[in-house]
Amino acid sequence: MNIEQGFAGDRAAEPAVDEPRRFARFAPGGGRNRLWLIVLAVIAIALVGGFLLLRGGGKAAAPAASPLPRVTFIVPGHQSVAGQISTTGSLAARREMPVGVAGEGGMISQVLVEPGDWVAAGQVLATIDRSVQVQEGASLAAAITVARADAALAQSELDRARALVARGFISKADIDRKTATRDAANARVKVAQAQYGEAGARIGRLAVKAPAAGLVLTRAVEPGQVVSSASGTLFRLAKGGEMELAARLAEQDLARLRVGAPADVTPIGSSRPFRGEIWQMSPVIDAQTRQGVARIALRYDPALRPGGFAAATIRSGSVDAPLLPESAVQSDATGNFVYVIDGANAVQRRAVKVGEVSDSGITVLSGLAGSERVVLSAGAFLNPGDKVIPVRAAARG
Structure with a gap:
């Protein structure tokens, strides 16, 4: 009786414990069982992961690839492009006469x-002022009169002597002396006339x-x-009021021009172009600037003032070449280039040599055959080798 009460008293004194935990606590090896369960779970997860790797070809699953960019392109082909050279220069008289x-x-x-x-x-x-020269001229005119009088007197004396020579009053030697006197008087007349003419010329130069x-x-x-x-x-x-524009051109541009090539000249501050043509081309190239001068003849107009500055557009015939919009042509330290899309839809860089730049676009002189797919824009965001989805540009109306 007492023993049971003591035992009951001990149980009542213990704190309440969850029954499963209580029994697990007293079960032999309970903590080790929990550890083994954790290890088995990790091994199972590893086996599942390995199975998934083997199923995927031994490679880890890659993140989803980003979609390829859509790039607009054009096929430029070939077309006849009017060759133009833009330049500047100074206006001047075509033939200036300093007086x-x-x-x-x-x-x-x-x-x-x-x-x-x-x-x-x-x-x-x-x-x-010619007052002094006029008086000198009058003096020389009078000297001519005196010289002519002397010549007339000498001629009269010679005539009389010839009439008397037949009678023996005048010797042959006297005739010769009078003849010489007459010739000298005539010469003095010519000298006086020449001096008078010289004075007249000096007066005229005034x-x-x-x-x-x-x-x-x-x-x-x-x-x-x-x-x-x-x-x-x-x-x-x-002279004649004719003007000209002395246009300085690079030697490669000068080589493309000829005398007679038409040009439009627009003075600075004006929007009105004046039609002219090249009348003379420099036969030499400046060794320092590598430039020459093309002289564009212009008819007189009050708006063309010598010494003024003007812009000129010279037409140099036509060329058959690809024509690209300005957005398609890129440039860097190595020069001008475009991006073309190859057969594998990869972007490739292509160096080009450009020609005239006009409102219609940029003429490509070399580097393109015209059949390539040329990236129209967004070239600054591309790199050689990039894969793209090419989209042909709509035809321009």
């Missing part, structure tokens, strides 16, 4: 023209005249100014 003092000069008495005036050949542009018909471009003289042959240019004239 200065031809004689000894003097003080300017009159200036008869202004810049922008049209003048005829030989027209007086300015006059130099008038500054236009050497040919043309347009007065500049005037650098005023009345009262003292000028001489060392004074330099007093007037500048454009």
